[in-house]
Amino acid sequence: MTKAEKVTFVIDTLKQLYPQIPIPLDHKDPYTLLIAVLLSAQSTDVKVNQITPLLFEVADNPYDMVKLSVEEIREIIKPVGLSPMKAKGIHGLSLILIDKYDGKVPESIEALEQLPAVGHKTASVVVSQAFNIPAFPVDTHIHRLMYRWNLTNGKNVVQTEKDAKRLFPKDLWNELHLQIIWYGRQYSPARGWDLEKDIITATIGRKSVLKEYYKSKK
DSSP states (O other), X not given: OOHHHHHHHHHHHHHHHOSSOOOSSOOSSHHHHHHHHHHTTTSOHXXXXXXXXXXXXXXXXXXXXXXXXXHHHHHHHGGGSOHHHHHHHHHHXXXXXXXXXXXXXXXXXXXXXXXXXXXHHHHHHHHHHHHOOOOOOOOHHHHHHHHHTTSSXXXXXXXXXXXXXXXXXXXXXXXXXXXXXXXXXXXXXXXXOOTTTOHHHHHHOOHHHHHHHHHHHO
């Protein structure tokens, strides 16, 4: 298979598996999405979806959020981990949104990256899911799968994102990044991986990855 054929195979398979794509993090607007994505760093979406209703019940907009102290925010979000940094970030970015953007979340990756505790991946998720602007946020699942599928050298997430954007059509980025995440969780996880269920890697996988897999099964 050529690289172009591999890309087409990935797109077609994911489309069949996920014709309707569920959004992993519960939210109702760009602000609640931004907070949920920020909280998801080094945590699970399940855990975040348990905590955000408690936080958003008290404050689901920047104006109410800044009425809370950093300590009060931290107390609510503690179960998701890294709570001191995240609480400080949530309070700080809420202040900036009020001062600089009339309480609205900006629609550009560059502007979002200037906010406290907001990295490139978080900013990319927000613009793609809240504003439908093409972006390709790379998380651990996408990084792992792009390497397994021999579509990137796996050096780092920056390179993986570049390769994904180069290989996949721009109008599919927003759907694809979510489809790949769901596929990674369900069929091609880091642990407990069963290649028989993982049709994409079994078909187009990197030779060294497949070799390593079969070796580990002996």
